[in-house]
Amino acid sequence: MPTDPGPEETSESTGSIKDLILEQEEAASLIKNRSLLEPNEIVDEERIVGRDTQLTDITQHLRVAISNERPPNLLLYGPSGTGKSLIINAVCQNIVELCESRDIRFGVIQMNCQNVGTLGAAVYELARKVANDIGTSVDVPEHGVPNKKKWRELYRLINDHYDTVVFILDELDMLVGRRDKDEPAFSRLLYQLSRAGSTDEITAQVSVTAITNDTKMMESVGSRALSSFTPEDVHFSDYDANQLREILRAREDAFHEDALSDDVIPLAAAFAAQTNGDARKAIDLMRTAGSIAEKTGADKVREEHVREAQDKVEKNRVLEVTRGISTQKKLCLFATAAVAREAGTGAAKSPIGYRVYQYLTGTLDSDQYHQETYVNKMKELTTYSLVETERKSQGPHSGSYLEFTFGENPETIIETLREDSRLDDVHNDELRTVVNAQLNQ
Numbered sequence: 001m002p003t004d005p006g007p008e009e010t011s012e013s014t015g016s017i018k019d020l021i022l023e024q025e026e027a028a029s030l031i032k033n034r035s036l037l038e039p040n041e042i043v044d045e046e047r048i049v050g051r052d053t054q055l056t057d058i059t060q061h062l063r064v065a066i067s068n069e070r071p072p073n074l075l076l077y078g079p080s081g082t083g084k085s086l087i088i089n090a091v092c093q094n095i096v097e098l099c100e101s102r103d104i105r106f107g108v109i110q111m112n113c114q115n116v117g118t119l120g121a122a123v124y125e126l127a128r129k130v131a132n133d134i135g136t137s138v139d140v141p142e143h144g145v146p147n148k149k150k151w152r153e154l155y156r157l158i159n160d161h162y163d164t165v166v167f168i169l170d171e172l173d174m175l176v177g178r179r180d181k182d183e184p185a186f187s188r189l190l191y192q193l194s195r196a197g198s199t200d201e202i203t204a205q206v207s208v209t210a211i212t213n214d215t216k217m218m219e220s221v222g223s224r225a226l227s228s229f230t231p232e233d234v235h236f237s238d239y240d241a242n243q244l245r246e247i248l249r250a251r252e253d254a255f256h257e258d259a260l261s262d263d264v265i266p267l268a269a270a271f272a273a274q275t276n277g278d279a280r281k282a283i284d285l286m287r288t289a290g291s292i293a294e295k296t297g298a299d300k301v302r303e304e305h306v307r308e309a310q311d312k313v314e315k316n317r318v319l320e321v322t323r324g325i326s327t328q329k330k331l332c333l334f335a336t337a338a339v340a341r342e343a344g345t346g347a348a349k350s351p352i353g354y355r356v357y358q359y360l361t362g363t364l365d366s367d368q369y370h371q372e373t374y375v376n377k378m379k380e381l382t383t384y385s386l387v388e389t390e391r392k393s394q395g396p397h398s399g400s401y402l403e404f405t406f407g408e409n410p411e412t413i414i415e416t417l418r419e420d421s422r423l424d425d426v427h428n429d430e431l432r433t434v435v436n437a438q439l440n441q
């Protein structure tokens with residue numbers, strides 16, 4: 001039978017937790033507005049800096065919607081955290097408001113394609129989002145019906161409720177679909193959406209904005225889709241340290257007055273620019289540095305907190321990615337990071353990476369993939385933005401190879417992977433010797 005804790009004990013424990021909360025609140029005296037430092041927070045337009053060209057281009061393309069004309073299709077491409085979603089959403093939000101004031105039924109339907117899976121699931125998800133936007137429900141079941149019915153339902157919803165609709169398909173290249181199809185699902189989705197308006201299936205005007213990190217995505221788009229999609233391209237490049245500094249300055253009021261020492265923003269901007277020019281990362285660094293400073297009871301966020309945050313953020317990201325991957329993928333990544341670390345450029349060539357992978361699998365007495373599979377495993381890791389690939393030529397008669405460039409410090413990747421005890425038998429000195437011998441060949 002449970003014993004009665006008694007009034008004294010209850011009030012004492014409640015009191016101590018409350019005290020703890022209040023104590024922590026008092027210690028958290030540096031960050032004033034945490035949501036401004038959340039990576040997915042949609043910020044007001046006064047806080048958008050450094051993307052004037054893209055903002056002007058996108059506005060120029062989409063503004064025709066306020067005259068009830070169909071905006072062109074767009075392709076926004078560039079690395080992670082360079083403001084693609086931010087800018088398109090800011091422009092669309094303003095167009096929605098202007099259209100409302102002119103009684104034009106303008107809709108914006110955004111879908112992140114990362115976890116959607118198949119074409120059928122994508123069409124259903126779009127229908128669900130449209131239904132949600134207009135406050136109704138989808139009239140076909142999610143499973144067990146042919147895609148044709150889902151398309152028909154999507155068209156019905158659009159025709160009934162919009163004059164113009166813009167579909168924003170984020171991370172579109174991730175919508176690969178079933179492997180047995182000749183054409184990736186994203187290509188079929190683009191084809192259907194962009195041709196629907198030219199048939200009588202959709203009476204509303206439809207425009208598609210595709211967003212991708214993969215500069216080569218359009219190479220996998222089938223010829224039918226290519227001839228109907230024909231987007232205007234808007235490129236988003238990495239931010240440099242100056243731009244990141246401006247972005248962070250525009251969020252300085254996330255902190256209490258005088259809570260930031262002068263070198264904090266320039267250092268966080270420099271770290272983020274060094275690795276991949278990603279604004280999300282710069283913002284993340286500021287938040288982590290602030291939390292570290294608060295936790296240690298510091299009166300200000302200082303340079304050392306940013307350095308500690310940098311270490312933590314890098315390790316966390318690598319950990320997050322590597323925790324779930326197979327041992328073989330870890331070996332591929334470990335070998336490639338070891339080459340990039342010694343090469344000093346943050347990059348590794350696939351044939352050298354493969355030879356170091358062979359050394360690793362030999363040392364650990366584990367299964368060994370062929371080079372093609374090694375390359376494919378590394379390519380799969382690009383989805384996490386940990387590594388990027390680029391095909392390079394060795395010269396006119398020597399074929400080509402892939403170059404892997406790391407978004408994080410290769411040393412961090414190696415250290416993080418080493419937390420897996422199966423790598424204990426790989427000794428650092430010997431690994432360095434093997435890698436250098438391969439690099440010098």
Ligand SMILES: Nc1ncnc2c1ncn2[C@@H]1O[C@H](COP(=O)(O)OP(=O)(O)OP(=O)(O)O)[C@@H](O)[C@H]1O
Nearest residue numbers: 039047048049051080081082083084085086279280
């Ligand atoms: N120019 C900018 N001014 C202010 N904040 C920015 C700017 N660019 C990006 N950010 C902030 O950085 C974060 C990431 O931006 P966003 O989501 O637009 O990147 P993205 O290019 O769409 O990245 P991904 O390809 O990973 O989706 C967001 O919190 C956004 O508010």
